Amino acid sequence: MTTAPAAAAEHAAGDSYLTHGKGIASWLFSLDHKRIGIMYLALIVFSLFLGGVFAMVVRFHLWDPSGGLVSNDAYNKMFTLHGAVMIFLFVIPGIPSALGNFVVPLMVGAKDVAFPRVNLLSFWLFVAGAVLFIATLVVGGLDTGWTLYPPYSLESSRGLGILLALTGVFLAGFSSILTGVNFIATIHKMRAPGQGWFDLPLFLWALYATGIIQIFATPVLGITVALGFLERVFHLGIFMPEYGGDPVLFQHFFWFYSHPAVYIMILPAMGIVSEVVAVFSRKPIFGYKFIAMSSIAIALIGFFVWGHHMFVSGQSKWANIIFSFLTLLVAIPSAIKTFNWLATLYKGHIILKTPMLFVLSFFAIFGVGGLTGLFLGTLATDIPLHDTYFVVAHFHFVMVGAVMIAFLAGLFYWWPKMTGRMYDERLGTASAILIFLGFNVTFIPQFLAGTMGMPRRYATYAEQFVGLNRVSTVGAVLLAAGLGVALWAFVASLRHGARAPANPWGAATLEWATSSPPPHDNFAVAPRGVPPYDYTGLTHASDEAGWIPVRPEGAR
Amino acid sequence: MSHLAQTGTAGAPEDRFLAHHFPDMTAQSQTSKLGIWLFLGSEVLFFSGLFVAYGVYRANHYALFHYAHHFLDWRMGALNTVVLVGSSLSAAWSVRCAQLGDRRGLRITLLLTLLLAGMFLVVKYFEYSHKLHNGIAWGAACHPSEEILSTLPASVRALPVPKDLGTFFSIYYLMTGLHGIHVLVGMGLYVWLIRRATRGDFGPGYFVPVDSVALYWHLVDMIWIFLFPLLYLI
Amino acid sequence: MTEHASARPAHEPGTHVMSPGILVATAASLMVLTAITVTSSRIDLGPWNVVVALAIACTKATIVALFFMHLKYENRFLMVILIAAALFAALFVSFVVFDTVQYQPEIRAADQAVRKGS
Numbered sequence A: 001m002t003t004a005p006a007a008a009a010e011h012a013a014g015d016s017y018l019t020h021g022k023g024i025a026s027w028l029f030s031l032d033h034k035r036i037g038i039m040y041l042a043l044i045v046f047s048l049f050l051g052g053v054f055a056m057v058v059r060f061h062l063w064d065p066s067g068g069l070v071s072n073d074a075y076n077k078m079f080t081l082h083g084a085v086m087i088f089l090f091v092i093p094g095i096p097s098a099l100g101n102f103v104v105p106l107m108v109g110a111k112d113v114a115f116p117r118v119n120l121l122s123f124w125l126f127v128a129g130a131v132l133f134i135a136t137l138v139v140g141g142l143d144t145g146w147t148l149y150p151p152y153s154l155e156s157s158r159g160l161g162i163l164l165a166l167t168g169v170f171l172a173g174f175s176s177i178l179t180g181v182n183f184i185a186t187i188h189k190m191r192a193p194g195q196g197w198f199d200l201p202l203f204l205w206a207l208y209a210t211g212i213i214q215i216f217a218t219p220v221l222g223i224t225v226a227l228g229f230l231e232r233v234f235h236l237g238i239f240m241p242e243y244g245g246d247p248v249l250f251q252h253f254f255w256f257y258s259h260p261a262v263y264i265m266i267l268p269a270m271g272i273v274s275e276v277v278a279v280f281s282r283k284p285i286f287g288y289k290f291i292a293m294s295s296i297a298i299a300l301i302g303f304f305v306w307g308h309h310m311f312v313s314g315q316s317k318w319a320n321i322i323f324s325f326l327t328l329l330v331a332i333p334s335a336i337k338t339f340n341w342l343a344t345l346y347k348g349h350i351i352l353k354t355p356m357l358f359v360l361s362f363f364a365i366f367g368v369g370g371l372t373g374l375f376l377g378t379l380a381t382d383i384p385l386h387d388t389y390f391v392v393a394h395f396h397f398v399m400v401g402a403v404m405i406a407f408l409a410g411l412f413y414w415w416p417k418m419t420g421r422m423y424d425e426r427l428g429t430a431s432a433i434l435i436f437l438g439f440n441v442t443f444i445p446q447f448l449a450g451t452m453g454m455p456r457r458y459a460t461y462a463e464q465f466v467g468l469n470r471v472s473t474v475g476a477v478l479l480a481a482g483l484g485v486a487l488w489a490f491v492a493s494l495r496h497g498a499r500a501p502a503n504p505w506g507a508a509t510l511e512w513a514t515s516s517p518p519p520h521d522n523f524a525v526a527p528r529g530v531p532p533y534d535y536t537g538l539t540h541a542s543d544e545a546g547w548i549p550v551r552p553e554g555a556r
Numbered sequence B: 001m002s003h004l005a006q007t008g009t010a011g012a013p014e015d016r017f018l019a020h021h022f023p024d025m026t027a028q029s030q031t032s033k034l035g036i037w038l039f040l041g042s043e044v045l046f047f048s049g050l051f052v053a054y055g056v057y058r059a060n061h062y063a064l065f066h067y068a069h070h071f072l073d074w075r076m077g078a079l080n081t082v083v084l085v086g087s088s089l090s091a092a093w094s095v096r097c098a099q100l101g102d103r104r105g106l107r108i109t110l111l112l113t114l115l116l117a118g119m120f121l122v123v124k125y126f127e128y129s130h131k132l133h134n135g136i137a138w139g140a141a142c143h144p145s146e147e148i149l150s151t152l153p154a155s156v157r158a159l160p161v162p163k164d165l166g167t168f169f170s171i172y173y174l175m176t177g178l179h180g181i182h183v184l185v186g187m188g189l190y191v192w193l194i195r196r197a198t199r200g201d202f203g204p205g206y207f208v209p210v211d212s213v214a215l216y217w218h219l220v221d222m223i224w225i226f227l228f229p230l231l232y233l234i
Numbered sequence C: 001m002t003e004h005a006s007a008r009p010a011h012e013p014g015t016h017v018m019s020p021g022i023l024v025a026t027a028a029s030l031m032v033l034t035a036i037t038v039t040s041s042r043i044d045l046g047p048w049n050v051v052v053a054l055a056i057a058c059t060k061a062t063i064v065a066l067f068f069m070h071l072k073y074e075n076r077f078l079m080v081i082l083i084a085a086a087l088f089a090a091l092f093v094s095f096v097v098f099d100t101v102q103y104q105p106e107i108r109a110a111d112q113a114v115r116k117g118s
C-alpha cells in the first residue's frame, strides 16, 4: 500500500487503521482483520495477474491450429499452472479471504474477527502455499492439469514439481479452513447488540454457508493431497494401479472437495451481488429469507453431487444416475436467488455505478453459466460434452464471468471504505463494459467449439476450429484490457482520488456507519444492529459528505 | 447484556487473558468453544478420507483384510484402548479441576494425561518396530518374514501370502500414523498446558485452554475407538 | 473506548462441572464396551461382525461426546456440528464404497476378457 491515502485520511479523521502502527512489520504481523484483508488482497490480485499471464500464453498459442507459440510440453504446463493458480490462489480465497476479512467484522459491528491470531496464521499458510506454487515453476513446472489426476500425476518419473504443488494445495487448504472457522464463529458470537440472524447482511449469510463448506469439505482436499504425496514417495498402492491402487478413488476424493469448492467460489460472489443489487436499486432486497436460506441449501446440497465430474471415469452406472439426479436439484436454490435479484431490480430506482454494472453483467453471465451446468449435469448430454471446450466455457462462465466479476463489483463497492478514496466513475464504467464484452467474446466461441467436439487441454486442434479460436483470443485481449483499466482506476484513486465519505452509496449495512477508512478499532462507538436493507433513514447530502441519516445523530 | 455502558468495574485476575475485541470473559470462552468444535468437525472429515480408503479396499479385498489382521496383535490394541480411555478420563478430570480451582489436582491430571499419551506411543512404537523388523511395511515393500508367518494361527498359516498384502498395511500405517501424529500434537499441547498450569494461569474464571485441549484429546480417543476394531479385530 | 468486564457469576453459563461419578462411569462403560467388542469379534458372524463392531464403536463415540466432551450440557449447536461432520463422513464413505463394489467387478471382468483374448 502507498501511504498517500493514509496521509490524507489522517487529516480527515485522525487515526485510521492505515496509520495505526508504522513500518512493514506492523503490516506483516498485524492482527487487525483489515490489514490482513488488504494483504490478502495484494496477494490475490498478484495471483490473478500471474494466472492471467499464463492464460494469455495459452490463448496466443491457440491462435494457430498447430500451436504457434510454445512447445507442446510447455503448453501443458501453461494451462496447468493457469488453472491451479487461478483456482487455488485466486477464485477460492479471493472473495472470502480478501474482501470478507475486511468486511465481516465491520458488518457485525465487532472490533475484529473471533480469532485474530488464527487469522494471521491462515494468511501465512496461504503465503506459504503460494510460494510453493511459485517454486513449482522454478523446478520445471507441472503438466497434470489443475485436477492432478493419477496415474499420470503420480508417475514415479516425476520430479519435485508435483510434491511442491501438493504441499502448496495442502497449506492453502488449511488456510481456507481456518478462515471458515473464523467467519462462522464471528457471525455466531460477535454480532452487534440487537442484530438478530435475520438482520445480517446477505453477504454474511453467504460467507456463513461458505464457511460450512470450507470446514467440512476442505479437510478432504487436505487428506487427498497428503495421500497423493505419500503415494508418490512411498508407493502405498492407494491411487496408483501400478501398486494395486485405484485411480478412480482419487477422483472421488478430489471431487468430494472440489465440487463443494465451486460453491466456496460462487456463494460469496452471490453475497456481494445481494448487497450491491439492493443498494443500487434503492430498494430492500426482495425475498431476504429465501436468499439467505438458499445459500445454506446450496452449501448442503453441494455435498451430494460430486460424482457429476466422473460420469465417464468408470464410475458405476447407478452412481451416475443418482449423481445426475442430485445435480439437477442444486439448480433450484441458485434459480431462487436469481429470481429474487431480478425482483429486486423490478421498479427499483436503478443507479448505474460501477459495482452495479458488474452485477448486471453477473446476472447475464451467471444465467448462462448455471444453465449450461444443467446440460452437463444431465447424464446423457454430458457424455459427448465431457472434456470438450463446452466444459471449459461452462466453468469460465461461472468462475470468471460470475465470480471474478462479482469480486470486482465488491472491490469497487468497498474500495472507498478500504482506502478512504473514491475512484473515477468513468474509468470504472469503462472497465465494466470492456470486461463484459471481452468476456463474452472470449468464451461464447468456446461453447460453440465444444459442441462441435473440440477437446480441451490439447496444444493443437483441427483446422475447422481456427475461426472460433481466433475470436476467443481477441476476446481475451479485450478482457485483459478491461482488467488493465480497472487496475488503472484503482491506482489513480490511490494517487489522487477524492476523499471518500463514510457512506458514499447510501447503504444501510454497518460497515458504512464508520468512517472511511475505519479506525483501528473499527467503530468510535460500538453500533447496534439495524435492518440491513432499509434505506428510508438515509438521505444524500452531497458528493463530498455522502449519505447521512435523516434524523440528527444520536436520536433514536 | 449491553457492553456499551460498562465502565470501571474492577476486573477479576483472569481478565488479563481477555482479548480486546470481546466484551467479557463469557463471550470470549463461548466463542473459543465454538471455534474448537468447528475445528474438530473439520478433523472428522480429515480422517474420513482414510476411512473411505479402508472401506474401498476392504470391500474389494475382503479375504486379504481378513488374512492381514492376524498380523496385528489385538492385545496391544486393547491395551492401547485402555490407555487412551484412561487418558481421556484424566483429561476430563483436569477440566473439572480447573473449573473448581483445584490447582494441584489440575497439575496431576494434566501430567497423567501426558504420561498415558506417551505410553500409548511407546506401545505403538513396539508394534511398528516389530512389524518393520519382520518385513511388514507398506505397499509393494511388504514381505513378511518366515518368523512372523510362523506366529500366525495354523489355519491362516496354511494359506498362501496374498499378493496385495501391502495394501492393507499401507492403510494400517496411514490410519494409525495420522492418529499417532495427532497424539504427538496432543502431547505438545499438554506440555504447554502443564507449564501454564504451574504458572497458575487457570482457575474457575479462565479454563478455556484446558477445556479446548481436552476436547481435542477426546476426539483423538474417539478416532481410536473406530480404528481399534476395524484394524485389529475384524 | 475502554471496556471492562462485568462482575460474573461464579460459574460461567454453559459450563457444567462434571461430577466424579459420571466421569468414572463414563470411563467404566467405555472399558466394558471395549471388552464386548473384543469378545464379539471372536465369534464368527460373517458380514455382521463389521456391523456389530461399528455399532459398538458408534455407541462408545456417543458416550465420549456426551459426557467426556460434555455435549449433553452444552448449547445444542455444538452437537449439530459433530453430527453434521459424522453425517458428511458417513456420506463420503458409504457412497464411495457403494460405487466401488459395483465398478470393480466390471473392471475385473474386462481385465479377464483382455487376458483371455491375448
Ligand code: HEM
Residues within 6 Å of the ligand: A147, A262, A263, A265, A266, A308, A309, A327, A328, A330, A331, A334, A369, A370, A371, A372, A373, A374, A376, A377, A378, A382, A385, A386, A387, A391, A394, A395, A398, A399, A403
Ligand atoms: C448451477 C449449477 C451448476 C451445475 C449443475 C454444474 C454442473 C457441472 C458439471 C456436470 C460439470 C462436469 C462437466 C464435465 O466434466 O463433463 C461441471 C464442471 C465444472 N464446473 Fe459446474 N456446475 C454448476 C455451477 C458451477 C459453478 C457455480 C462453478 C464455479 C464457480 C462451477 C465450476 C465448474 C468447474 C471448475 C468445472 C470443471 C472442472 C474440470 O473438469 O476441470 N460450476 N459443472
Ligand SMILES: [Cu+2]
Residues within 6 Å of the ligand: A258, A259, A262, A305, A306, A308, A309
Ligand atoms: Cu461440480
